[in-house]
Each structure stands twice: as C-alpha cells, then as structure tokens.
Amino acid sequence: MAAEYDFIIVGSGPAGGTLAYFLAQSPKKPNILILEAGSDNSDNNLRVDGKRWLTFMNKDMNYGYKTAPQTDANNREIDYSRGRGLGGSSAVNFGVFTVGAKDDYDEWSRLVEDPGESFFGWDRTKARLKKLETFHGRAPVTLENGTKYVSPRLEDHGSNGPLQVGFPAEWEDTVAPFLDQSENFGFPLNPDHNSGNPLGMSALISSAHNGRRSTARDLLQAIESLPNVTILTSSPVQRLVFDPSGLKKNPKVIGVESNSTKYLATKEVILCAGSLDTPKILMHSGIGPADQLSQFSIPLVHPNEAIGQNLRDHGFCPLVYLRKTPPLSDRARFYSSPTAQEEALAQWSKDGTGPWAKFACQTGIGFFKLPKLVSSPEFLALPEDEKSFLNQPTIPHWEIFSHFPIHWFMPEAFPTLTENTMFDYTCLLVFLYNAQARGSVSLQSSDPNVPLVFDPKFLSHPYDRRAAVEALREALRYTRTERFIEEHKIQDDGGVIAAPPTWDSKGEPGEEPSDEDLLDYWRNTISSSWHMSGTVKMGRAGEKDAVVDRKFKLMGVEGLRVADMSVAPVLLSGHTQAGAYLTGVAAAERILEDYGM
Template sequence: MTTTSFETDYVIVGGGSAGCTLAARLSEDSATSVTLLEAGGRDWNPWIHVPIGYGKTIVDPSLNWRYETEKGAEIADRPMYWARGKVLGGSSSINGLLYVRGQAGDYDHWRQLGNAGWSYEDVLPYFKKAENQENGADEFHGDDGPLAVSNLRERNPLCDAFIDSAVEAGIPRNDDFNGANQEGIGYYQITTRNARRCSAAVAYLHPASKRPNLRVVTKAAAEKIIFEGTKAVGVQYEQGGRSVIVRARREVILSAGSIASPQLLMLSGVGPAAHLAEFGIPVVADVAGVGENLQDHYGAIITYKSRLPLTVNDIMTSPVRQVKAGLEYLLFRKGPLTISAAQVGAFVKSGPQATTPDIQFLFQTFSHDEYDAGLHKFSGFANVVCPVRPESRGTLKLRSASAKDSPSMQPNYLAAEADRRILVDAMKISRKVAERAAIRSHIVAEYSPGPQVQSDDELLAYARETGLSIAHQVGTCKMGQDAMAVVDETLKVRGVQNLRVVDASIMPTLVSGNTNAPTIMIAEKAADMIRRQSL
C-alpha cells in the first residue's frame, strides 16, 4: 500500500558523506524543513567507531552493499568487489579514514571543462569550512569545522623505515599532502577525533539530529523520484514492507552515491531513452550521460614478509596481543586499533612526462589477499600503488526496473594504455624504494608478486590478475556543459526542475587521491548554492 505520509521543503536521498553534510547545513535555517532518507540503519555498530574496524565493516553485509561488478576483460576476466556503506554516514562510516583532497589542478581542470565556480580557488574555502584540523588553521586549512582531521597516533617502525627509504630513493618528504604541494611521502592524516572515527554522520548529522526541522528516516530504500511533468515533487521509498511518498516543496536532492544516484535517476525516467525503453520505463528526460563516465582507482599490491613481528598480522594471530591492543585502545586511545587503512602515503611522478604526481602509494602495516579471507597468517606488510588520474571509463546500466536489483557496473579497468603503463611504473618505483637499506632490513622476502616477476609484461599480468578497487567510484552523473553532462555547475539535473545530484557522481574527472574529503566539500558548496537560491 502506498501512502503520502508528509511534506517537507527538501528531500535528500542518501545519508552518506554528502547527504549528512547537506542535511546538517540546510537544517541550520530553522524556517526550512529537511528530510533525509537512508536505506541502511543507524551507525550503532561499535566497529564503525574504532578506526581499525574498517577491517570488519568492509565485508559486513549489514553495513555494506557489497556490490560486484561485471567481469573485466583487462583484469583477467574477474568481477570486482565494491564496498559501499549501507548505514548513516555511508562509506565515511566504513572507509579507510584517509583525509586527502587531491591536487589543485584537479579542480582547475573541472573549471576548464566549463564548470564555473569549481576551480581550486573556488573550492578551497569549502574544504577549510568543513575541516577541524588538529595542526591548526593556515592558508590551506580550517580548524573550526565539523570534520575532525587528526595525525596518526600509532607510528610503526616499518612506516618510518619506508619513509626513510623513499627519501633515499629521491622522493621528497611531505608532511601535508593537502597543503601547497601534494608531491612527496609522509604520514596520512585521518578523519578521527580522540581516536574515534569522525564519519560524516558523527561530524555533521548527529549534532544536528535534535533540530525539529530535520527528520532522519532510516531503513528507507528509495524506489523512484515522483515527477509532475518534468518537475520533481517527491520521492517514493520502501520501509518495512510498505511504500511511502514524501513530497518536496522545494527540491529533491540525490546524494545516494555514484552507484545508486544514477540508478535512481534511470528508474525514475531520467536517462538514456533507448536504455529506459528496454525496461518499459516512461521517459521524463532523455539524458544520455546518466550512468556513463564511470571512473575508479585500481591498485596493485606489493606484499612483503616482515623480519620482525611488528605487523597487524602478528597482533591478529595472537590472542594475548589482541587483548593488549584492546586494552591500550580502551584505556589510552592509543595503539594499533587507532590506525587507518594505510598509514604512509606518497604521491609521485611516473616519469619525466608527468607534470604532477600521477601515482599514489598506500603503505600498510598489514597484508591480505581477498578481503573476505582476512589477514595473512605470517608477519606481513604491503604497499598498494595506483594511477591517480585513470583514463579508463566505464558504464553503469539497469538490470531491471526494480530498485531492489543492483545495477550492472562495468568499470573497464585498465582499458586505457596509459593506465596500464603508469601502474607498471608505480610497481617498479615501489620496488626501488624497497631496495633501500632502511626498509630492506625489515624484509625477509617479497611475497607477491615475488622475485620471479620482473618484466613489464609480467608485472602487468600480476596487476591484472590480483589488483583491486580502491573504492573511489565517481563520475556517473557528471557535471559539465557537453552532451554527456547530467548536471550543470549548480548541480541541477538537465531537462528537469527541482532536482539536483550532490555526491561523488558529479565529478567530471576523478581527483588525484581519496574521495571522501572532496565529496564533503561538494556538499558544503552545494548547501551554499541551494541557500542562496532560496533567498
């Protein structure tokens, strides 16, 4: 049975990084009513809030959509596992906690594509507005925003040795990837406060949740946008076995992410007309770019066996060390349970042809193969390397006319020759670092790909067969001026009224690094644009 339950000024679909930010900012105006719909539940699971808990949440079906892509021709005919958050906070509640903005040139490029107001100079104030930087405010950082950005509390000797070896190999030291220059190696900063995860829900939504003009509805799976002609007037969602319609007096805003936002658009009649016709979906607006331009970071893992039992693997295979680590965290908020998915990062150039860094390192004091298999049983650590501005483009399409069926996703990893070349270069540079004395003294042997893999062709074959998604899917509702653009520079969906998309799917190109901080920035900027329009 379908019922019209209530009206509100704004309906936001998706309680992830963007949705939580938007809901909190728009509800600051007490005269404005905001409803946030989240398909998952509340963020009550304790593993969400312990930093190292991502090791559990990344495979937990109660918190994670656990998407699987189509098989990829260039990745040994494998499907790829995509972890995406199904809980308040979205993927910011299950991610690896890294705070990385990308390069100034990423945003200047967005502006050059015709997106006025999205240059680095334009977006920097929104990064600063969001940020509560432990090291204090300066030209690049803010210290009074909701999102806590902290230094790592756990400094493993392996990390220092890797940094020292990289510097010896010619990579400059950089203590702030989000400052004047991204290039170099150093420790990542992470989104924690007092050694607890600072998700978008913790940073933005929880402080706003007692406002009478903000309604948060969980376990509310959006089914379609309701249109009157080409005007979005509400959202139909399913909760507890019944369909409910919430009407929007001002706007419907999709913040469901790079997978669900384009899917919901197409289910609602906004997308490529020929594709919608395959499923008998009436066309509201023929927008060819919905589901196109899919981009993600694809990484290869170089794994080492450690000479000393300094790794997280060693802790997880020892009940005594597990108890010690747990007590250290509970009593002092220190120790290995405070770490992020990678502790040391580097942004390096693949060669003289690169004008800015085109490779990212994610150095980890643990090692694993498939996520579901858990950590290796030996002392191990790893470096994940990936090209940061991939040229490969994929697609997202419907499987059916039901929101219950996940879409068909084909990322086309490594389809572009440049991506293959840069990935091989990245592995070779990582190996050169591992040959230097400081980290070499900790290495028993390279476990994978192993010393038998040497040529470029062998390295590429290894990367094809074992590489993984870094879970940075973007671009499927891209912002722009060309025929494949889905939203304009104000994030309004083309061909319809009162409908915006505000999440990572609007990125025309993938930023040079992790995507959580840029997604929150997008929502901060969108909130300002929406408020200005309503004045």
C-alpha cells in the same frame, strides 16, 4: 497523505550528510528530510580507528557490490563495495582523508564555468575545507623530530568544523623509518598532502581523532535534534515522484517514493546516493538512456544518454614481502593474538588509547609523477587538453601507500593467526591515477531494488596499461634497494607473498621484469579503490556527456539536483571521501544562495 518537506536529501554519506548539516543551520530553518537506505550505525565499536579495515567487511553496513567481469583483468569480478547506513561509505571506508590537487579543482572550474569564475577552483575549495574540518595537525609528542614529517600550515586548515581529521596520537615504530627510507630513495617528504600540492611522501591524514573514526554520521548527529530535521533509516528510495500536470512537456520532481510511501518536497529533491546508486534512482524514474529504459519497460520521462556513462575509478595492486623472525615490530604480535586484541578493545572503550588506536592508524602515503610516462607513445596519443592537465604541476600519476594490514584481505597467503604464531610482513599498495578508461553503470532489471551492472573497464585504455606498468616498475625499484631489504628485514629468499617475478633464489634482485610481466600482475591483482566518480557528470548545456549544470541541477528537469561524486567531471587525485564532503559543502552553498537562505 504524503509527508511534505522543503528539501528531501536522498543518502546520508559524506555529500548528503554535509549538505544536510549546512542547510539545516540556515537562519530560515528549512524543513529537511534525510532518507537513508541502511540502519543507524550507532554502535560506538564501529568507530574503532584501527578496526577501520575490519568494519569495511561488515555485511550489514556494506552493499557488497561486484563489478561485471573485467575483460582486461582476466575476466575477474572485482569488489565494488559501498557503505550502507548513516554515514554512507564513510562508515566503512579506510579513513583516508586526501583532498587532492589544486589543479584538480581548477580543472573542474575550467570544465564547467565561464572564464573568470572560480566557484569550483582551489581557493574556494580550500575555504570549504576550513569550514568542514577540525584539523588535529601535530605529530605525536613522543616522535623524535616529528616536524620533519608533519608541519602543515595550520592557518590553511579548519579548527571548528564538524569532521575530525588529522594524525593519531601514537605511531607504530616503523612509520618514521619508512618515511626516511622513502626520502633516501628520492621521494621527497611532503609535510601536508592536503596543502593543494600532494606530490611527495607524507604521513597520512585520516578522518579520525583520539582513536575514534569520524564519519558523516557526526555531521548528522550535530543536527538531528533540530526541529526542522527528520532522518529516516531503512528507507531506500526506489523512484522520484513527478508533478503529473507537466510530465510530458516540463518534468518537475515533487518528491520521492520509498517502500511504497511518498514524501513530497516543496522546493527540491537532492540525490546524494553516490555514483552507483544515484543513476539507478534516475533510470527507474524514467530519466536516462532511452534504449535501456525501453528494454526494461520503464516509461521515459526525460532522455539523457549520458546518465550512467563516464564511470571513473582508481585501481591498485599490492606488493607484500615476509620479514625475517623475530618480528621487526610488535604489530605482528598484536595481529596474531586474539587475546591482545580483546584486551586492546577494552582499553579503547575506556579512553580511546592502546593498540587499536595505533596499529594501521598511521601510514605513509606518497603521490608522484612518472617522467618516463609523459614521453611514452600512449601519453602522446592523448587529447591535448588531457595531456595539458596531466602535466600540471600538482597532478600525480601514481600513488604508493604503506602499512596496509593486508592479511585480513588475503588471509590464505599468511600463517594461521594464533597466539603462538609470530609473523611479520611489509605491504605497499600501488595506485594508478588519472586512468583514461570510461566505464558505465547500466540497468539489468525493471526492479528498482536490483543493483545496476557496474563496468569500470579497468586497464582497457592503452594509457592506463602504460601508466600501470611504469608505476609498478618504480615501486619495485624502491622495494629492491639494499636499504629497503635491510631495514625491512626481508627474508633471504625474497619473502614474496604478492609481487611480480623480480627475485632470484638467493633473494638478490633478479632480472628486470618485462612490461608483460608487470601488466600480467596488474591483471591478476587489480582492485578498485572504491573511488567511483562521474556517472551523472557536471558540464555545460549542450555538451553530449553533461547531465547536471554548475549549480548541481539536473538539466531538463525541475526540482532536482544531484550532489555526490557522480557529478565530478574530474577524477580527483586522491582518495575521494574528502572530495565527496567538499561536494556537499559546495552544493549547500549553491542552494543557500539560490533560496536567499
């Protein structure tokens, strides 16, 4: 006999974990099963704040997906990592907690709701944020004039939610000067990028507190001892189970199959496996594009050509410059000394303090518009609705991100890390926002344990290429200023580790790079931001690209909802883990309302 539950939630990442957290605490105590493909990720050392960049590389916790060769990125296969285990991708991501723009959520509402409704709008979203987070919103007491950089309205943030977010207790000594340099260049300071208006340069809000990363596993730990909650790890879901009596006319999902075991749901199954794996479960269950299912001999249950389409993502490229010696800060000494890192881990294990709670735990993050972009032919050729959205007052066109420890990601470009090696560098990441390319995920096997083919089509749209060029050009204008060169102590020869050709042999600003130079650099270096969205898109009945309705229900199939970033009809203007958590809250509200719970 198959085990039976009220609700089955597939996936334990930010969306699934949050959904489970709020459903489980309903006064009606629904019986909930959470199925996670990976392990329990219970080792406390996986939560070291400053090691978030290394945890990402843990092969036991990361599916290690790759894209298909990208035609417009020199046929490179690009890393498309996803988290594995309790907490999902929040267990391996970089902890960036950016909600996005007010206008993102108002646009989501406009796209899927009737006039006058605002379930997905900013006001409701802000209320969900307050339910979700415990916000630690103060600058370090040791930081002089800290309120210049950090002064959020605390009444706009949560104080009793399950997710710990905010600013670290100690900042590296180069963070505040970087923010000052940005302001001097003309990037205005924004004291709270999660206010609904992210525009400006901010100190980063992270999903961490007191040196410890906070992940979706925290939400699951809060409910795992409840008698109405069951969590099973090492339980990947291969396919859905249907009620055989209505399979031909009115398909109804009644459960899931995991490793040849069936689990039944008396109310609903909710897929929260993410933009890459939720479509896989649907397709291997017979829900998806008919021609793909036929090609791999998967019986068709419910055709929907839009499943697996509309893949969207942000891309980024790096700018890296070596500094003069001696190092500008003690970051270089720490990163070049295995002994110092080992001692720091012992200190962190004791009280959550020390270098692993400091280095690369605070960064600058800035979101900006590009005035030149909106007058370009590529922008003017966009549909009117898209142009209107991109011109909304809180929507950024690009992002800049500082203090990224890139030596772990491109070690071949740096000196050997030994205790006697002193090296220092400045790294900025340049992100392209609101890319217009629409990629896809598609079947490549009849085996449900084989990943789909992931093709985000990076840089394939003319607007994306123009926006990428203009964003990189603006970032280079910043790094070529005399103050930036002087305060970052860039080497006299330009110190270029990774940058387009903009420096002459004396280290002075050289000839302005051409559009083709900048685009070539993007093609050679673009990475995914791992913000995959849209492959099971939310929309209105009858729309060609719509899969789920505004209640997260998969249209044409009973007993099934999808609640993860695959449903997002908007590519949010930020790093999308916060959006995934908020999607889980919204889905919980819908379900609690529908069942009077």
